[in-house]
Amino acid sequence: MSEGASKDQGLLIDLLTRMLDCSRDMLALLDSNFCFVLVNQGYADMFGQPRAYFPGTSMETAFGHNPDHYQAAVKPLLEASKAGADQLFEQWFDVPGLGSFYLELRYLPLKDSADKVSHIVVVCRDRTDIVRSIEALQKSEQMLKRTEHIAKLGGWFFDVATGDMQWTDEMYAIHEVDRDFITSPSNSEQFMTPEDVGRVRRELEIALSGTPTSLTSRMVTAKGVPKWVRSISFPVFQDGRVEKLEGMLQDITDLMELQIGMERALRSLESHKHILDKHAILAITDTSGTFKHVNDKFLEISEYTREQLVGQHHSLMRTAIHQEEFYDQLWNSISKGQVWQGEISRKSRSGRIFWLYSTIVPLKDGLGNIEEYISVSTDLTELKLTEASLRRAQKMEAIGQLSGGIAHDFNNLLGIVVGNVELAELQIAQDHPALEPLENARNAALRGSVLTRRLLNFSRQSPLQSSVLDINRVLSGLDVLISKSLTALISVEMRLDPMIG
Numbered sequence: 465m466s467e468g469a470s471k472d473q474g475l476l477i478d479l480l481t482r483m484l485d486c487s488r489d490m491l492a493l494l495d496s497n498f499c500f501v502l503v504n505q506g507y508a509d510m511f512g513q514p515r516a517y518f519p520g521t522s523m524e525t526a527f528g529h530n531p532d533h534y535q536a537a538v539k540p541l542l543e544a545s546k547a548g549a550d551q552l553f554e555q556w557f558d559v560p561g562l563g564s565f566y567l568e569l570r571y572l573p574l575k576d577s578a579d580k581v582s583h584i585v586v587v588c589r590d591r592t593d594i595v596r597s598i599e600a601l602q603k604s605e606q607m608l609k610r611t612e613h614i615a616k617l618g619g620w621f622f623d624v625a626t627g628d629m630q631w632t633d634e635m636y637a638i639h640e641v642d643r644d645f646i647t648s649p650s651n652s653e654q655f656m657t658p659e660d661v662g663r664v665r666r667e668l669e670i671a672l673s674g675t676p677t678s679l680t681s682r683m684v685t686a687k688g689v690p691k692w693v694r695s696i697s698f699p700v701f702q703d704g705r706v707e708k709l710e711g712m713l714q715d716i717t718d719l720m721e722l723q724i725g726m727e728r729a730l731r732s733l734e735s736h737k738h739i740l741d742k743h744a745i746l747a748i749t750d751t752s753g754t755f756k757h758v759n760d761k762f763l764e765i766s767e768y769t770r771e772q773l774v775g776q777h778h779s780l781m782r783t784a785i786h787q788e789e790f791y792d793q794l795w796n797s798i799s800k801g802q803v804w805q806g807e808i809s810r811k812s813r814s815g816r817i818f819w820l821y822s823t824i825v826p827l828k829d830g831l832g833n834i835e836e837y838i839s840v841s842t843d844l845t846e847l848k849l850t851e852a853s854l855r856r857a858q859k860m861e862a863i864g865q866l867s868g869g870i871a872h873d874f875n876n877l878l879g880i881v882v883g884n885v886e887l888a889e890l891q892i893a894q895d896h897p898a899l900e901p902l903e904n905a906r907n908a909a910l911r912g913s914v915l916t917r918r919l920l921n922f923s924r925q926s927p928l929q930s931s932v933l934d935i936n937r938v939l940s941g942l943d944v945l946i947s948k949s950l951t952a953l954i955s956v957e958m959r960l961d962p963m964i965g
Contacts, residue, residue, distance in 0.1 A: 492586040496582055497522070501583065507586075510565075523539075567591065615714065616638065616716075618631065622709040624709065629648050639685055660682055660683075664679065667697070672699070674706055681695065692715075694716050695714075698711065742761075745762045755773045756836060786809065805821075807819060878910075885909065
């Protein structure tokens with residue numbers, strides 16, 4: 465080759481190298497022996513070598529860091545390319561010092577005038593970002609499908625011009641139909657309840673007019689399963705006109721059943737609360753014993769207003785009837801989460817003592833910690849008063865029985881005394897000095913007999929007899945008896961009113 469031709473070839477190679485450097489691809493030119501003729505900077509960087517390293521170096525040598533890969537993957541492609549066939553190869557590669565890259569490799573044979581392959585062009589393109597974007601998109605689609613499945617949320621698209629309608633996978637699952645089901649607004653109506661068809665049509669007309677809609681309705685799937693669904697539609701505009709509708713359909717059956725159950729439970733709770741408020745004395749305190757809520761029955765018996773009680777400690781209504789140990793035991797029980805039941809006295813605002821039979825229940829949160837105490841009580845005050853009256857009556861009955869027995873025996877003794885006095889009076893003269901003491905003794909015995917009859921009346925052992933009593937006569941009869949019973953230092957003077965007798 466002449467010096468001029470060699471110089472021209474050098475200029476051509478230099479120009480070609482510069483052109484290769486302008487490409488974003490990693491490029492290399494190999495001869496038929498798979499040795500590098502030239503590479504651009506990107507290709508050199510991929511191997512982590514300077515560009516001067518490559519001319520005259522074989523591909524096998526360049527893969528010295530991974531000979532197994534060269535023998536298994538690269539060499540067969542080079543051989544096939546040398547045979548005249550274009551080769552395409554894609555794979556993840558670990559580039560020393562740069563990390564992992566997804567590369568698309570093309571081996572393109574160049575033929576000479578004799579139709580023989582003289583060179584092979586290697587085009588290496590970095591597809592890492594594209595592949596990772598595709599993988600991220602696929603993961604997003606998978607996550608979206610999982611989310612749709614978990615949320616029971618399907619998507620639909622309706623082309624206003626063509627009338628075509630498309631469903632996502634979850635839409636088919638919600639309706640329990642196969643993929644060959646023909647989707648359209650009219651076909652969707654077969655799953656709606658008769659009373660909801662008109663509502664859905666009106667919502668569709670509103671959406672077609674350009675206003676987003678939201679509707680909760682009922683449906684029946686292809687397998688006859690009733691469901692609650694929420695449908696949301698969004699109009700998509702083109703040149704000021706609604707071109708498409710995009711929407712979502714969510715199966716909210718579980719949510720609606722939960723809501724219906726909660727509403728039913730709330731109504732039941734309100735009924736129970738109403739019954740408690742009408743028939744029981746109710747109070748709620750926090751864990752320190754401070755009133756948080758009291759019902760009207762509590763206010764009525766305590767004589768406080770709600771404003772005066774809420775925020776106050778329950779000790780405001782303590783009485784001295786119970787010892788401190790009583791309150792300590794009560795508090796110790798409920799603070800351990802145990803239910804306490806028993807009788808307890810309380811003091812009203814006016815100081816009146818009233819009695820309650822209370823059940824105090826600790827209310828706990830989801831972690832088992834006590835949040836508050838609820839006390840449900842009944843008024844025992846009247847029962848306590850009745851019990852006290854009964855005890856007094858029982859005591860009086862016992863006293864009556866005792867006095868009745870004594871009076872009966874004493875009356876017998878008095879009968880003997882009166883009889884003997886009367887016999888003595890018959891046996892002595894009328895002017896005998898002992899006659900007057902005997903008469904006094906007889907009168908005293910008769911008055912004792914009257915007293916015993918009163919005791920028997922008290923004990924209900926003899927019938928009651930009413931009579932007019934001369935007070936002056938009774939007192940005059942007692943004059944001598946009383947005088948004999950007193951010492952000389954005491955004198956008795958009676959002033960009787962004749963009008964009384």
